[in-house]
Amino acid sequence: MAWARLMRVSRQLSEKVEDALKRGDLPPLAWYDALHEIAAAGEAGIRPFLLIDRMLLVQYNVSRLLARLEGEGLIEKLEVPGDGRGQTVRITEAGRDLRRRMWAVYGQAIDGLVGRKLGTADLETLARLLGKLRDPPVD
Amino acid sequence: MAWARLMRVSRQLSEKVEDALKRGDLPPLAWYDALHEIAAAGEAGIRPFLLIDRMLLVQYNVSRLLARLEGEGLIEKLEVPGDGRGQTVRITEAGRDLRRRMWAVYGQAIDGLVGRKLGTADLETLARLLGKLRDPPVD
DNA sequence: CGGCTTTCGATGCAACTGCATCTATGTAGA
DNA sequence: TCTACATAGATGCAGTTGCATCGAAAGCCG
Numbered sequence: 001m002a003w004a005r006l007m008r009v010s011r012q013l014s015e016k017v018e019d020a021l022k023r024g025d026l027p028p029l030a031w032y033d034a035l036h037e038i039a040a041a042g043e044a045g046i047r048p049f050l051l052i053d054r055m056l057l058v059q060y061n062v063s064r065l066l067a068r069l070e071g072e073g074l075i076e077k078l079e080v081p082g083d084g085r086g087q088t089v090r091i092t093e094a095g096r097d098l099r100r101r102m103w104a105v106y107g108q109a110i111d112g113l114v115g116r117k118l119g120t121a122d123l124e125t126l127a128r129l130l131g132k133l134r135d136p137p138v139d
Numbered sequence: 140m141a142w143a144r145l146m147r148v149s150r151q152l153s154e155k156v157e158d159a160l161k162r163g164d165l166p167p168l169a170w171y172d173a174l175h176e177i178a179a180a181g182e183a184g185i186r187p188f189l190l191i192d193r194m195l196l197v198q199y200n201v202s203r204l205l206a207r208l209e210g211e212g213l214i215e216k217l218e219v220p221g222d223g224r225g226q227t228v229r230i231t232e233a234g235r236d237l238r239r240r241m242w243a244v245y246g247q248a249i250d251g252l253v254g255r256k257l258g259t260a261d262l263e264t265l266a267r268l269l270g271k272l273r274d275p276p277v278d
Numbered sequence: 279c280g281g282c283t284t285t286c287g288a289t290g291c292a293a294c295t296g297c298a299t300c301t302a303t304g305t306a307g308a
Numbered sequence: 309t310c311t312a313c314a315t316a317g318a319t320g321c322a323g324t325t326g327c328a329t330c331g332a333a334a335g336c337c338g
Contacts, residue, residue: 002257002266003249009269010149011195016274049286056150061325063288085286085333110142117271118141126268127141130148132256135155188316200295202317224303224316 013113020109026102030055031074034065035099038075038091045078045090074098152252159248165241169194170213173204174238177214177230184217184229213237 018029037054038046051062066089069075074095080086091099118126131138157168176193177185190201205228208214213234219225230238257265270277 002262002269003253005266005269005273006145006149006253007153008195009272010145012274013272014146015195047286056147056154058326059287060289060327063286064324067288083286083334087287114142114145114272117276118268122268122271123141125264127144129257129261129265129268130141130144132261133148133152133253134144135151137256186316197296198317199297199319202319203294206318222304222316226317 016113017106017109020105021102024101024105026105027098029106030057030065031069032099032102032106034069035074035091035095035102038089039096039099041090043090045088047080047086047088049086069095155252156245156248159244160241163240163244165244166237168245169196169204170208171238171241171245173208174213174230174234174241177228178235178238180229182229184227186219186225186227188225208234 014029021027021029021032033055034051037051048062048066049059051057051066052059055062057065066075066077070077070089072094073092075089075091078088078090080088114123128139153168160166160168160171172194173190176190187201187205188198190196190205191198194201196204205214205216209216209228211233212231214228214230217227217229219227253262267278
């Protein structure tokens with residue numbers, strides 16, 4: 001029961017968020033996640049292989065997502081001084097701007113879909129229970 | 140917090156289930172869901188458009204999924220007496236067999252990923268909270 | 279140094295998805 | 309009946325993902 005509901009609800013909710021973004025002529029949620037992580041790394045930027053774990057994506061999807069973001073001028077790729085293989089990706093001003101515009105839609109969608117449906121205590125309980133299902137678990 | 144965790148945990152878990160199925164040389168989870176719904180309809184079969192809502196898929200994905208299942212001999216398509224547009228899909232013996240073999244892996248994965256991580260009370264609470272997020276909500 | 283293995287990231291190809299549209303049948307209203 | 313619209317399902321095309329593999333740069337070890 002809990003399993004089935006978890007699968008259905010999560011799909012239903014992320015679909016609604018994607019729809020909201022589409023209605024606002026904005027790119028998919030994955031772009032937001034990436035811009036969020038990259039923005040959090042600041043001016044120093046972040047190594048793509050670190051994004052693999054943080055975004056729960058496989059290597060080739062990160063590679064391609066970053067290629068698209070770069071193509072749109074949302075991030076820039078920089079050489080890494082000590083390592084000729086790697087690169088560092090850093091958010092651009094256009095990237096920060098898009099992230100802000102996406103958050104305006106995304107944040108509001110989350111609020112409507114979750115924040116207004118559960119009280120503070122329920123939200124905390126839900127987060128705690130889900131934490132136990134995480135790998136590694138968080139208590 | 141709850142939102143982010145819901146997104147991450149659900150993706151992480153369904154990925155693990157898909158991995159388990161792959162390791163067993165079994166098709167993706169969506170095939171199980173479809174076979175499950177179709178099997179539940181029994182000998183009478185079920186109309187594809189009913190699967191759209193039940194599986195949270197869009198029309199063309201149902202159409203193609205059913206085409207694949209039929210191609211593998213897991214279901215059969217029957218004409219509908221009173222309606223020349225539509226069809227009825229019914230599970231075959233091969234379909235029932237595959238569903239059983241998938242469940243052996245799937246069910247065990249669910250148990251390991253969820254059943255053994257939360258007690259009965261927690262599972263019930265989780266299901267209840269998720270129910271409130273559903274559309275339409277279930278209390 | 280010289281070969282062997284590992285790590286970082288990109289990519290060719292096949293399968294799958296999203297989007298729009300199509301065909302065919304059914305329904306309703308003038 | 310004839311026309312307009314609605315519903316069931318399929319499909320062409322472009323974009324995306326999965327899978328395997330590649331190339332290039334490090335790291336390791338005799």
